[in-house]
Amino acid sequence: MFRILILALIFCFLVPAPNLGVCQDNFAALGPASDQPINITSKRFSAKNIPGGKEVTFEGSVKVQQSDLVLTCDRLLILYDEKMAGSSHNGTQKKQLNKELQSSSGIKSITASGNVKITQNDRMAVAGKAVFDNTKRTITLTEGPPRLWQGPDVLAAQTIIIYLDENRSELLGGDDSLITAIINPPKPKKDKEK
Numbered sequence: 001m002f003r004i005l006i007l008a009l010i011f012c013f014l015v016p017a018p019n020l021g022v023c024q025d026n027f028a029a030l031g032p033a034s035d036q037p038i039n040i041t042s043k044r045f046s047a048k049n050i051p052g053g054k055e056v057t058f059e060g061s062v063k064v065q066q067s068d069l070v071l072t073c074d075r076l077l078i079l080y081d082e083k084m085a086g087s088s089h090n091g092t093q094k095k096q097l098n099k100e101l102q103s104s105s106g107i108k109s110i111t112a113s114g115n116v117k118i119t120q121n122d123r124m125a126v127a128g129k130a131v132f133d134n135t136k137r138t139i140t141l142t143e144g145p146p147r148l149w150q151g152p153d154v155l156a157a158q159t160i161i162i163y164l165d166e167n168r169s170e171l172l173g174g175d176d177s178l179i180t181a182i183i184n185p186p187k188p189k190k191d192k193e194k
Helices: 002-014 021-031 091-102
Strands: 040-041 044-050 053-066 068-079 107-120 123-133 138-142 147-150 152-157 159-163 169-172 180-182
Touching: none
Parallel strands: none
Antiparallel strands: 040 053, 044 053, 053 068, 068 107, 107 123, 123 138, 123 147, 138 159, 147 152, 152 180, 159 169
């Protein structure tokens, strides 16, 4: 299930782009049925117990990749909530942490911060910060301002909120900024000459 959440965090950033299909259709292909490993690299890793849960941090040139899907950022923070996990306290901390990394039941939030960039084929999203909230089932992109591309089409807003269970997204401008969209008309298809 950790794979599902990372892929949701990465892939569903791109939902609002004008020409994209429904996130669920593409997400299913990348979910638990995917046989591709998720590779995470960083310069530093730490894990610690905090009141009510655990905190796992990847820092420095963080790269999360599954097949052609890539998330890069300066810092990736995962918060686990013991109440959400319903975890038992038997076994070593290392075994428990490995179990939690593979399960979404205890994940409270995932925050990617600093130079966040998500790419897959001709789709890309950039932001200063991206937060997955498991309780609200949302992904919120802020800072930068966040921008989404699919090919030549671009969307930008002060805040982009993706509602995972409702298959919808919301773009918000700020006091001094507007939402911008550049949508290119499709190029006409050339008929085959006989």
